[in-house]
Amino acid sequence: MLRAQELSKRYVLASGTVQALKPFSYDFSPAKVTAILGPSGSGKSTLLNLLAGLDSPSSGSILLDGNDLSQLNESARAELRLKYFGFVFQSFNLINILNAWQNVAFPMGLTGLKQEKRKARAFELLSHFGLGERLYHFPHKLSGGERQRVALARALANNPEVIFADEPTGNLDSKSGAMVLDALFELAAEGRTVIIVTHNLELAKRADEVIFLKDGELTNAPVELGQPAIP
Template identity: 55%
Template sequence: MSTLHVETLSRVYPSGEGQVTALAPFTHTFAPGITAVVGPSGSGKSTLLNLLAGFDTPTTGRVVVNGTDLHALPEAGRADFRLAHYGFVFQNHNLVSILTALENVEFPLTLAGVPPRERRDRARALLDRVGLGARASHLPSQLSGGEAQRVALARALANDPEVLLADEPTGNLDTRTGERVLELLTAPAREGRTVVLITHDRDVAALADHTLRVRDGTVTAEQEGVRV
């Protein structure tokens, strides 16, 4: 079971002679399962995701993953920690164009120093898991949008991360393909991983176990449709 906790987390940016609060201080424990983060454009959703990932530095507060304070680590240490404990799925799949589907899934395993045979076997198993074993030798340009996103999800799972961060993973997909990607995200959530899913789609958010609403930088948690 993974644990992702934020404590008085905030982000303030200088603006002219004043300041802009992109994210007001909030404290929250992300339970295992899928947490949907919803809100209008410019509300602070991306700021939150960047802080959770350690891509940006908070003005106040901490991000703690399984007891480790992410932002207490040096920059190189954060990168190593992300590689070992996080998986990422973006709206644009961000696959490496010159690598095959199999090589894309292998890539984080290579960075982690996994031996060649082991990483190849693990990558093949993950492609089979997302239904793309037969497409292993295809380049991203030879895949449909949904196939590329499923390869990206397999890559995100390569190092068996405790935390998955997904930024509009179904945003560029048709409804049926998006549902397939969501089904694949549900499986790691049921295995005890913490999945944080940014989405503007109400139907997608309705499938989540938990919901955070962000508006004007303020985060509000909801449970079973009741604001708390």
């Protein structure tokens, strides 16, 4: 279980201080899709980066199964991210000089899995996402939707407990976007914690939980999303 406790982030700049996230506490449920919504500049990416251990909070903690990420040093956090977290980004972030299966196998190499096992698992994951015919394609030979499915397969490389996605459908046409969303919901149905930053209202309506941020603060979601008000 991933839990944020009184998590906050302040950026100190020459021009003054920006409170990007006000103290935020939340339990992220396994087996659910949680959507993080809010206007531009409301702190969505800040929150996602803190939860994922990519940035350090100014105060508060992030607990993964009771272990506090904010107390770990950078190399311990990197190891934890590699084992327990998977990432999907708006711009795919594939490695251009590696083909599809090599991209998927890459995070497995970092945990020391043997070459033939890495390859077999990469093939299996890519086939699962309908890319069995694209195993040796380089990213520039793939469509946006295909690239994002490679990224999904890569996010699953080390069988993570939590998947973080920042605008995963932002660069996709609606058909490819729907495929990627279906896949993310399937991952939650398997028992994983899926956390998605999005502007996509269809996704927000479908999500099990919605976090709506405004000026760095948790607030009630707009009524059209049909989510219960925050008590």
